[in-house]
Amino acid sequence: MKGAIIYFSGTGNTLNVVNLVVKEFGEKNIECDKIDISKDNTVSKDYDFYVFASVIHVYVFPEIFTNWLKKNAPIVDNKRCIVLSVQAAYIGYGGRQVTKMLSSKGYDVMVVRSIPMPNNYYFNSFFKETPEQRKKEMKEEAILEVRNIVNKFLKDEGYIEKQSYIITTISKAVYPIALRHFNKWARKKLTVDYTRCTKCKKCEKECPTNNIIFQENIKFKDKCISCLRCVHKCPVNAFLYNNKHFNQM
Template sequence: MKGAAIYFSGTGNTKYVVELLVKEFQEKNIQCEMIDILKEKGVSKEYDFYVLASAIHVEVFPDIFVRWIKENLPSVDNKRCIIVSTQASYIGYGGRQINKLLSNKGYDVMITRSIPMPNNYYLSKFFKETPKDRKKEMKEEAVLEVKNIVDKFLKDEGYIEKQSALLTAVSKAAYKVSLKHFHKWPKKSLKVDYNRCTKCKRCVNECPTNNITFGDEIEFSNKCISCFRCVQKCPANAFLYKNKHFNQM
């Protein structure tokens, strides 16, 4: 068999889990290729199985991931599929959100799982950084969960995580409202410490929505999705929120 692991990752949690999945398949002599939706515009329909993985934003998969699936994932004839989400929350899950979409494209969704990972979004008293010890535990738990996913998949066993239609609908509505805030918050709330900034332009080059430009200074547009890649991956930790530097994850 040969599979494709298609993913969207903001600061690296989802990429870490996908790497674990690929490694687990490879250890069982099954090829599985990683496909980053920010780098690839499409995917072949000749794979034997597909993994779809993304971070959760406001309890659902972000539009950037769902839109890629709609526009770039080919229709197939009953190909098996795994859906994985990574999230700091234990409440929401985006699997139900795309199950019907995948079914209409000819995919047999066998497994849907959410894997808790360290929180990368901490801006207020409601969103706290994950404690160091817990971060280590979550990474170890992710390894075990991935082994379980691959084992059940290869045994052709269903492993579906349930979510109510009501919770999905509420979460999707909340996400749409939140997006309006996400689009504008960097322009309103982020500043740059130019004594630290090296003008490497990593934030510009890695922003998934091309929301950042750099002339004499960094400027933000209104396309942010709050993935936090810019602030968490800045090699100089030059971004400021409420005049403080981030404790980068």
Template sequence: MNKALILYFSGTRNTKYIAQLFKKAFEARNIQVDIYDILKYDAAGNKTKYDYLVAGSPIYVELYPEIFITNIKKKVAKNTKIKAIFFATQAAKSLTPSFNEVYNYYKNSDVEITCTDYFRMPNNFYNFLFTKTPVSQYRSLLDNASKKVELITDEFLSGSRNIKKASNARYYFTKVMYALSYKFYIPSAAGKVSINSDRCVKCKACEKNCPTKSLDINSSTPVLKTCIMCQKCMNNCSQNAFMYKNKEFDVYKPIES
């Protein structure tokens, strides 16, 4: 039986949702699947030989976040003989340069990328920037994603190629914007995050689950400059104790809608 490895990075569960759809689609086609949060995947300790790889992340400033890029390069070596799909989740309606880095990195290697594609999902950054996707649109976006996973899976397993990527010129320009955002805008936004002491029960689950160890809930400025704004802490707080600009955080809950 063929085997597939699915790796994902997810802050607000959009990407995890798509990864689980791929798991279901592959299993329906009699392919054994192992699925991992890429931060928890132990590549060195896993001796399983996989035939297929599906890897995905949300886009941050139109690119895969550095945390995903670092981990995928570390945990999927260029000499790994495997056929791969890379996907991204985004609110944007059009193609971004998110795939360029992985495509360029694995080009002419044993990692054969034959599909790169994105999934439109509800905007999850509305607390900080952009407009919130109307809740009435959530279900159609999720349903469209499910249909797209089925189509991509069939095309991928049939041997078809479907590479979507932007020009390298746009990619390098976007890399500059990404760097500037993480030097100026993201630290500024993170500095406006606070914790409602009347709600916080000091469970510290947010600190434990922070992928960049950027939280200190006992500080007056709990979010450190290393924060990447994945929002995992804010959207998974059982008490909804996080605030932005001293206002209650509007928790993102697309899957339950």
């Protein structure tokens, strides 16, 4: 028995959850391959089961993830799967939309769950950084939740999370508007502290939408999705928002 975990992670929260899933299946002698949609465009239809996981933007799965699934998720014959969202709260998300899409491709969706992880979007007064104690609690809770998910899945038990239809519907309508704002967010809001920048080009290489061009200086195009990967993963914390350095995750 072997599974594929297809995922999109911005700053690393989703990847942390994916690694927990790999570990939990591994302890039951079940191997899983990790497939990062920002790097891979193909996945075999020969796996025994699938796990789909992504960060949440505006309470729904981001377009970069859903578009990849539409185009690249293989058509299968009644293969069981898990759908996971990773977010800073339990509020409704786009699992209904993804479940419908995957079902049309032949997947038997057994599990749909959201897993809260520390907030990474805290660059202004409206969004707050998760307190350190709560960060520790969330990580411990994620371990237990993943263990529960895997156990129920292997017992062939359904584990479908109730989703707020109203919040999900509103979020799906708001998301395209927010995305237009996100596209220009980096170009309008970020600057670079070149006294710190070592020109390692990690931000350019790891940007999931190829929004960063590194020539003499860093330039942003209008394809940002505000995932904050560049900000939180810069080795020297060189990016500035309102002329201030971030408290990186």
